[in-house]
Amino acid sequence: MTTADELRKKPQLFYDDVAEGQEMPPLVIGPMTPTHLFRWSAAIENWHRIHYDQNFAIYHDGLAGILAQGSWKQSILPRYLKDLCLPDGWPWKLKFQHRAMIVPGDTITVWARVTGKREVDGLGLVDLDIGMMLQTKIETCPGTATIVLPIKGGRAVPYPFVPPQGA
Amino acid sequence: MGRWIAIGRAPGWDDLATFGENLKATDKWRIDPRTTITEVVALADGRFIAECHAGAQADFEAWLQEHGWQVESITPIRHIARTGEIWKIS
Numbered sequence: 569m570t571t572a573d574e575l576r577k578k579p580q581l582f583y584d585d586v587a588e589g590q591e592m593p594p595l596v597i598g599p600m601t602p603t604h605l606f607r608w609s610a611a612i613e614n615w616h617r618i619h620y621d622q623n624f625a626i627y628h629d630g631l632a633g634i635l636a637q638g639s640w641k642q643s644i645l646p647r648y649l650k651d652l653c654l655p656d657g658w659p660w661k662l663k664f665q666h667r668a669m670i671v672p673g674d675t676i677t678v679w680a681r682v683t684g685k686r687e688v689d690g691l692g693l694v695d696l697d698i699g700m701m702l703q704t705k706i707e708t709c710p711g712t713a714t715i716v717l718p719i720k721g722g723r724a725v726p727y728p729f730v731p732p733q734g735a
Numbered sequence: 736m737g738r739w740i741a742i743g744r745a746p747g748w749d750d751l752a753t754f755g756e757n758l759k760a761t762d763k764w765r766i767d768p769r770t771t772i773t774e775v776v777a778l779a780d781g782r783f784i785a786e787c788h789a790g791a792q793a794d795f796e797a798w799l800q801e802h803g804w805q806v807e808s809i810t811p812i813r814h815i816a817r818t819g820e821i822w823k824i825s
């Protein structure tokens with residue numbers, strides 16, 4: 569697992585370094601365990617029984633097991649984009665769908681592929697397809713994103729981020 | 736969606752390592768998004784009980800056949816008591 573210190577020292581990914589069709593480095597999480605799910609439920613105080621009570625999940629709701637929370641998935645994709653952009657880029661836009669359930673035992677691969685890039689107002693905008701793939705190759709969270717990367721020799725990505733005009 | 740119990744014999748599954756090889760990995764018991772083998776019990780007399788949640792009994796039968804089960808019976812579940820909690824199934 570990448571440490572916070574390693575992330576702080578991470579080499580910057582520049583706009584110049586990415587090309588359309590390029591696969592970004594994946595983030596693999598898992599196998600998921602009930603402990604992962606319970607920890608998230610506790611952290612955000614989500615006490616729905618489908619997230620920690622296996623009998624309820626299986627026999628009441630007819631699920632395959634306790635389920636990873638949608639809000640957990642919503643935290644992982646921005647984290648992945650943030651890690652791609654560190655230290656000086658910005659994960660600007662993200663949208664995705666919840667398409668499949670994640671249960672303990674599943675291993676998740678977060679991935680992204682460059683679908684386009686453009687310079688706007690001196691900033692490097694990179695469009696991505698993004699997702700969260702199960703070990704069974706079922707895509708649980710297909711979506712799209714736009715990240716902003718610095719251009720070599722160009723201006724700094726503003727922080728706090730200010731969207732470029734016309735983007 | 737329905738839920739069934741199968742009783743039968745599963746050659747080799749008396750051995751705990753073989754039992755685990757056939758059932759531990761997620762894709763071994765979560766057959767597809769609609770079909771889950773929720774429990775398998777090995778009885779001391781050599782028989783096995785398997786519980787399945789699926790869209791149709793045929794989905795369960797396919798799994799049993801794939802794993803070489805000699806099936807004695809497959810029956811829908813009506814209700815369940817599990818550690819003091821009562822679940823109506825069908």
